[in-house]
Amino acid sequence: PWHIREAAIYSLEQGRTHYTSNLGLPELRAAICRYVQKHFGVAYDHRSEVIITVGVSEAIDLVLRAVINPGDEVLYHEPCYVSYAPSVVMAHGVAVAVPTRAEENFRLTAEALKEKITDRSKVLMLNFPCNPTGATQTREELEKIARLCIEHDLIVLTDEIYSELTYDGAEHVSIASLPGMRERTVFLHGFSKAFAMTGFRIGYACAPAPLTDAMMKIHQYAILCANTMAQDAAIEALEHGMKDVEAMRREYEHRRNYIVRAFNDLGLECFQPLGAFYVFPKIASSGLSSREFSLSLLEKKKVACVPGTAFGPSGEGFLRCCYATSLDQIKEAVVRIGEFLAEVKK
Incomplete structure (x- = not known):
């Protein structure tokens, strides 16, 4: 601010x-x-x-x-x-x-x-x-x-x-x-x-x-x-600064609601977190490891996410996605992830 x-x-x-x-x-x-x-x-x-x-x-x-x-x-x-x-x-x-x-x-x-x-x-x-x-x-x-x-x-x-x-x-x-x-x-x-x-x-x-x-x-x-x-x-x-914090918190909550719903609609199981500004969708259904998924997504669709294994072995099969960016950027990323999933399943 x-x-x-x-x-x-x-x-x-x-x-x-x-x-x-x-x-x-x-x-x-x-x-x-x-x-x-x-x-x-x-x-x-x-x-x-x-x-x-x-x-x-x-x-x-x-x-x-x-x-x-x-x-x-x-x-x-x-x-x-x-x-x-x-x-x-x-x-x-x-x-x-x-x-x-x-x-x-x-x-x-x-x-x-x-x-x-x-x-x-x-x-x-x-x-x-x-x-x-x-x-x-x-x-x-x-x-x-x-x-x-x-x-x-x-x-x-x-x-x-x-x-x-x-x-x-x-x-x-x-x-x-x-x-x-x-x-x-x-x-x-x-x-x-x-x-x-x-x-x-x-x-x-x-x-x-x-x-x-x-x-x-x-x-x-x-x-x-x-x-x-x-x-x-x-x-x-x-x-x-607390008014700024509350305004950001409300905006993050709005983005969280969108991205969680979008991932579940794509078939990537994603629980609705109650804090921070990350979601952790399950990507095992893609048939790819967390590392393979994130690297391939970055190379083919220019969408950057972090493989779950970066946060420990128990993160395998998951992906960390950050929603501390604009909603327009999030919407575009979701579209590209959807395209990526369609290509992977062919």
Whole structure:
């Protein structure tokens, strides 16, 4: 939105090109704490429990390097964002996938999680609403997962970057807000999705002071601080950007309704996700693997989608399609996919 870009421009014009505190601007950290308490029901101290990072990706790396020792197991649901397993490996941990199923709308169940917990389990990574599936979690299931985390003394990383983008009146619940979870949870969020600020690269982590301090020790040497002008723009987003967020959310919901209906009409089974801006249609009926389908679609019809296997082996037979583009573009893509399917079936 223009007023956010204008805040960055004004910041530059005012000569705000200096370093900030390693933790980030105090004004931004205070604004984040107000926002998180209002929208997620969790209170943090901006002086010691918030760190501003270069996107959520840096925050994930910081947390993993701060809390795991070589050989510790990190649990995560799959299909999942592409960086999770590699980030664990680079921190000398062991990545343990918990597959989710299309029949359950790709929700993580406590039952499936329990089967993967061992004596080496240290961390659970969550991402709901989820990239790539658009899946969300119910409060009831999160409460079951929280009890498991307490029972097995797991640290939780909850990446809630898509939390503002939920549909059909779905309730978003942060696991950090549940009883007994704040003290063992690192809440990750940022500005790329809801505020359309991908290139600004501003994320943040909220956590108990000892965890935040451990992350800061890595951040201060690896990064020093996030971009000052981008931090000023983030303050503007939090204080005056919610009308823009709601307008985008309604538009995304409209596009989601169209693309889900279109895929099902084409014979590609597609559940209706309640969050994010992705759909995850099943393409197994084409007779092609996810990789074959996506590469051939790109080469023959110039439509770019991501094979489900990019998000883990359990993504085989699926395709991630993003609807963060114009409805006209989506309609044209659907036409071309229909033509592609007709050619494949000949």
